[in-house]
Amino acid sequence: MATPSKPHTARLVPRHPIAVVMGHIDHGKSTLLDYIRKTNVVDKETGGITQHLSAYVVEHTKKDDGSIAHITFLDTPGHAAFQKMRLRGADVADIAILVVSAEEGVKPQTLEALASIKAANIPYIVAINKIDRPGANVERTKASLVENEIYVEGMGGDIPFVPISAKTGEGIPELLEVLLLASELAELTGDADAPANGVIIEADLDQKRGTSATLIIKNGTLKTGQFVVSGTSFAPVRIMESFAGKTIKEAGLSEPVRIVGWTKVPNVGDTFITVGSKKEAEVLILSPLKVPVATPAYDRSIPRIPLCIKADVLGTIEAIEHEIAKFSSDRIRVEIVSRGVGPITESDIKNIGATDKAIVVGFNVSVERQATDLAERLGVEIQTFDIIYKLAEWLTEALILRTPKLAVDQKTGEAKILKSFSVQKTTHVLGARVLEGSLSLNQTVKVLRRDIEIGKGVIKNLQQQKANVNTVSDGEYGMQLDTKAEIAPGDTIAAFETIIS
Secondary structure (H helix, E strand, C coil), X not given: CCCCCCCCCCCEEEXXXXXXXXXXXXXXXXXXXXXXXXXXXXXXXXXXXXXXXXXXXEEEECCCCCCEEEEEEEECCCCHHHHHHHHHXXXXXXXXXEEEECCCECCXXXXXXXHHHHHHCCCEEEEEECCCCCCCCHHHHXXXXXXXXXXXXXXXXXXXXXXXXXXXXXXXXXHHHHHHHHHHHHCCEEEXXXXXXXXXXXXXXXXXXXXXXXXXXXXXXXXXXXXXXXXXXXXXXXXXXXXXXXXXXXXXXXXXEXXXXXXXXXXXXXXXXXXXXXXXXXXXXXXXXXXXXXXXXXXXXXXXEEEEEEECEHHHHHHHHHHXXXXXXCCCEXXXXXXXXXXXXXXXXXXXXXXXXXXXXXECCCECHHHHHHHHXXXXXXXXXCCHHHHHHHHHHHHHHCCCCCEEEEEEEEEXXXXXXXXXXXXXXXXXXXXXXXXXXXXXXXXXXXXEEEXXXXXXXXXXXXXXXXXXXXXXXXXXXXXXXXXXXXXXXXXXXXXXX
16 A cells, blocks of 8 residues: 655644534534524525534634634534434544433434444533523433433533523533533544544535535645545545635644545545545555455345435435335335436436336436436436435335235135035035124135135125025025035135235
8 A cells, every 4th residue: 555655753732622513303403503603504404404414613712711722513414314424423523512402301313313422432511402492491301311321410420511502602602611621631632744634524526516525634734735535536635625615725633624526426434544646546546455245135026116316415315325224115125226426317317227116316406307308208206305304205105105015815704515505607506604704795705625725706695594695694594606616515615805905
């Protein structure tokens, strides 16, 4: 493997913390960051929920000495579909803020977020939000935390908590002070002189600008003129932007940056390193051993539902795949034929194949006219969305509609043949006795001999006490049965209804 162009001696210096804000949907994570940054990201997010992983650097004036401290914040979605994105945020971060509503207490995604924090083995602070609301109850919320084994200070544990209002700003300075104190205890350091390395937290394909990715620098300094490498993709550091979208020439420890011009969309969650030349980058992307991936074995008798996923960023594709994984059926197999960032194109429709069961879903992307025309000709369904749970609901319903109906025979009654009076062609005149349940006119029956089926038939007439009836449920009765089976006394007939589900 190639080595960086300029070897150096490590010089460790303190670095500012990377904090991840996590919690249940609508508990105020983005509103908290809005207040801290003095901007309004919530209004820019469709449906008022965050659906991408974003990173921001903020400044805070410390109370003790008046010095300026920097904090990098990661904002992660709370919806269950974005679990992988939350995990990725926790893996990158040094410390977490677990936001819990003072009105609702601990909710399902609160516990999912906590599991991610514990898996990443990072310290965390609980922010009890919405204390400005009429229904807020901090003590009740603390009890809810303890009930879910989140032992905050004063309640039998040592996890710091701060009551806040992300709307009014109450308690937020104290929250930042606690966060900085926790990061100081962690003694975060990095080598500012090293070539930068870190993690890809987001990637997308912009039709005008090309392939770009957001990186968090965990160590070292990134400079223009270098090359960043991640997996089998690399990019020259020519266009580098800060979190605010400003062009910069250099970025250091704990900073988020956006790099434009990758050879292909890098994988979100992968690490990156920096090298000094294009040649070194090309050597690195060719060096990993190509391990063949085994193709899963499928029952080819089960109908296949081809699916194409297109989204504006890779993280959303993970979320959609998370939703698809929830769908379980032994009657269809959902096969993701292709996935990618960018608009839905004619090529996507060609790849998915000519079948009326095929589905193309898009999230925050456009549909090219040629794709629409070809999909109409081939009967391929295209749907686009800008809110993840609406996509999930529609996709589940679409898969259910494409699931073949299952016919199940449900037994309604059984009778024993006592006597065969006559047979004319396939019409048998019989005497029988009800053993269980009921038998009805025009009902289909199975003819059984010693529990082995010897044929099927249809009841054409029923008589009981010399009167025609529609149903018999007990005693002896006479009937006409249309069947090709050779019926003998002692045989049984089982009446059944076919239930479609």
